Every structure is written in C-alpha cells, then in structure tokens.
Amino acid sequence: MGLWTIAGLALTSHAQQRLIPLEKLQSGLHYSGAEVQSLQTDEFANPSNIALDSGTKSWAKTDGKSNKSCQSCHGELVKMKGVSIRYPAIDKATGKLFNLEDRIRNCRVKNQKAAEWTFESDELVAMTLAVTSSSRGLPLQAQIDGAAKSHFENGQRLFMTRQGQMNLACTNCHDQHYGQKLYTDPLSQGQANGYPLYRIDWQRVASLERRLRFCYTGVKAETPPWGHSDIRDISLYLMWRGQGLLVEAPAVRK
Amino acid sequence: MSSARLQIPPRILQGDVFKVRLLVNHPMDSGFLRDIDGVIIQRNVIRHLVCTLNGREVFRVEPTTGVAANPLFEFYLRATESGDMLFRWVDDKAYIGELRHTLVVEAANASKPASN
Numbered sequence: 395m396g397l398w399t400i401a402g403l404a405l406t407s408h409a410q411q412r413l414i415p416l417e418k419l420q421s422g423l424h425y426s427g428a429e430v431q432s433l434q435t436d437e438f439a440n441p442s443n444i445a446l447d448s449g450t451k452s453w454a455k456t457d458g459k460s461n462k463s464c465q466s467c468h469g470e471l472v473k474m475k476g477v478s479i480r481y482p483a484i485d486k487a488t489g490k491l492f493n494l495e496d497r498i499r500n501c502r503v504k505n506q507k508a509a510e511w512t513f514e515s516d517e518l519v520a521m522t523l524a525v526t527s528s529s530r531g532l533p534l535q536a537q538i539d540g541a542a543k544s545h546f547e548n549g550q551r552l553f554m555t556r557q558g559q560m561n562l563a564c565t566n567c568h569d570q571h572y573g574q575k576l577y578t579d580p581l582s583q584g585q586a587n588g589y590p591l592y593r594i595d596w597q598r599v600a601s602l603e604r605r606l607r608f609c610y611t612g613v614k615a616e617t618p619p620w621g622h623s624d625i626r627d628i629s630l631y632l633m634w635r636g637q638g639l640l641v642e643a644p645a646v647r648k
Numbered sequence: 649m650s651s652a653r654l655q656i657p658p659r660i661l662q663g664d665v666f667k668v669r670l671l672v673n674h675p676m677d678s679g680f681l682r683d684i685d686g687v688i689i690q691r692n693v694i695r696h697l698v699c700t701l702n703g704r705e706v707f708r709v710e711p712t713t714g715v716a717a718n719p720l721f722e723f724y725l726r727a728t729e730s731g732d733m734l735f736r737w738v739d740d741k742a743y744i745g746e747l748r749h750t751l752v753v754e755a756a757n758a759s760k761p762a763s764n
Binding site: 438439441443444447448594597598 | 651655669671673675676716717718720
C-alpha cells in the first residue's frame with residue numbers, strides 16, 4: 395500500500411514538474427527584437443505569406459489517382475481550426491507518434507494516392523503552414539497520456555540529456571539561461587508555438603524538425619535522420635512545455 | 649514559379665502621394681553559397697525590376713547579390729491619373745515575372761460616399 399502511494403505520488407509530481415511555470419512562458423517572438431516583431435505583425439510584408447498563399451492554393455488543388463484535393467474530404471481550410479494544436483499525436487493505424495508533417499505526408503499517399511512529398515519540400519512546408527495558420531490564436535494543448543506517454547517521457551529525457559561535443563542539454567540554455575545573451579542575441583525559451591515559421595537566416599519557411607536538427611548541429615551532436623522518432627518525442631515534450639502559448643502562424647524569427 | 653504580392657491604399661485621391669509595396673517571391677541566390685554536396689549554387693538574382701504606369705516608367709531598381717531572398721520593394725508615387733500598372737522583373741535565368749494592377753485615382757474633390 396505504502397509503495398503504491400509513493401509510486402503514484404512520484405508519477406504525478408514528475409508529470410507536473412514544469413521548469414518554467416505556465417505564467418512565465420514567453421513565445422520566441424518576445425526575444426526576437428523589434429524589427430522581427432514588426433515584420434511578423436505586418437500582414438503584407440510578412441515573408442511567410444508567400445508560402446501561406448501557395449499552401450492555401452494547393453489545399454484546393456486536386457492531385458493523385460484519387461483525383462481529390464484536401465478540400466474534397468476535409469472541407470474549407472478554416473475547418474482545420476484546432477487541428478495543429480493537438481500535434482504531435484498518436485496515429486491510430488500505425489501506433490506511431492505523428493507530427494503534422496507526417497500526418498499530411500501519410501494522408502497524401504494513403505488517401506489522395508498522390509506522389510510522396512519529401513521532408514522539408516516547398517509543398518509540404520507550405521501545406522503545413524496553411525493548416526497551422528487555421529489555428530492562429532489558439533493555445534497549444536498536446537495530449538501526453540495514454541499511448542503518447544512513453545514518447546513524452548523519452549522527449550523529456552532527451553531534453554534533459556547532455557550531448558554532443560559541446561556537452562549541452564536543451565535545458566541548459568532554454569530553461570536555465572533564457573533571456574541572457576548568447577553572443578549578441580538573447581536566448582529564447584525554445585518554445586515551439588510559432589512553427590512552421592519563416593526563418594530570416596534560412597530565407598524560407600522551416601519546420602520544427604529542421605529547427606531541432608539545427609540545434610543538434612549547434613551542440614555538435616549527431617543529427618538523427620529525417621523522420622526520426624526522437625525529434626517527434628522532443629516536439630511532443632516542447633508542445634506540453636509551452637502549453638497555453640498561442641499559435642502564431644504565419645510567424646517570423648531571426 | 650515567381651509570384652508577387654502588391655499592396656497599395658484602398659482609396660487614392662488625385663494629388664495624393666501613396667506608398668506602393670511589392671513583395672516578390674524569389675530565391676535571390678548570390679552565387680557565393682554551396683549546396684550540401686559542395687557544388688556552387690549558380691547566381692540567380694533579379695537583374696532589374698521596373699514599374700510602369702500607362703507605359704511610362706515610374707520606378708526602376710537593379711538589385712544585386714546583397715539583397716536577401718523574397719525582397720520587399722517600397723516606393724512612393726504621386727497620383728495623377730488612373731491606368732494600368734505593370735510590374736516586370738527579369739532574373740539571371742532570363743525568367744520574366746509580371747504583375748498587373750488597374751490603378752484607380754479618384755478626383756481630388758470627390759466627396760466620401762454620401763451618408764444620410
């Protein structure tokens with residue numbers, strides 16, 4: 395009886411342990427400087443708009459052997475409101491943890507019977523941005539119980555684990571030193587609520603997966619291959635960690 | 649391939665100085681970067697972009713490799729006449745991009761729509 399209680403308590407406190415309390419969460423936009431902030435809020439000049447336009451067009455475009463568009467099954471793009479805030483989520487058919495890109499790629503091959511979109515292709519990034527932008531202004535609310543629990547725990551473990559030649563864990567910068575400067579730029583909290591977003595450095599819209607891969611490069615660790623489950627697990631942890639932050643798509647960062 | 653977005657004020661009166669904003673979707677490859685295999689990405693920037701109003705040139709720019717991808721051009725025009733605005737740009741691959749817009753200039757003494 396005593397053991398059960400202790401185990402139960404440990405589990406609860408573990409799941410609720412937030413290194414940054416909810417009321418202190420800040421979107422990466424907060425740390426991006428006035429120029430980036432004004433570029434994001436400029437409805438016209440925001441450079442994500444180009445990809446957003448093309449994603450919106452391709453939503454209604456028929457393709458593949460099914461001769462259907464996304465719209466044929468899912469309806470207008472606005473009906474995707476509230477979808478992106480639940481990802482990454484467990485795919486019932488395969489039992490795997492899918493991020494939104496996986497869901498779109500899967501649906502495209504399985505249901506639309508169209509040619510596969512490679513990771514980070516213009517088409518995939520634009521479509522993900524279009525679907526995400528339908529949820530603009532909604533708070534993130536990832537599900538971490540049930541089948542997603544082991545993925546969440548792995549994501550949390552990876553976030554806390556030092557790795558690479560720099561021997562740094564995500565938490566060392568983004569939980570312990572956010573707001574302080576790394577060279578000339580302030581460190582953000584590493585929140586994922588803006589993605590997919592236009593990165594001025596890369597001069598295009600980028601997925602969260604690409605951003606996370608770049609973090610592996612940053613600490614000089616071995617980057618997992620595209621589509622690896624570790625990236626999805628970390629993404630799930632990030633979504634839980636930023637719970638309540640608002641979807642900003644189409645967003646801009648340095 | 650190359651597309652663009654245009655923004656001008658919704659209502660322009662004769663004599664007004666108004667802002668024209670054009671966002672062009674273009675990679676603006678500088679020719680200095682290499683791809684993941686180490687091969688140089690060929691230079692491909694917009695050589696020149698011209699805006700004409702009723703066939704008369706009103707704005708011209710010749711961007712170089714120092715301009716980032718998806719450039720935003722902003723300039724001002726004085727409204728004298730209505731007419732066809734044509735934006736035309738050519739890049740190093742000889743691709744020609746075009747955007748047309750019908751500019752409507754209202755008479756300076758045009759009052760706002762009558763409200764009862």
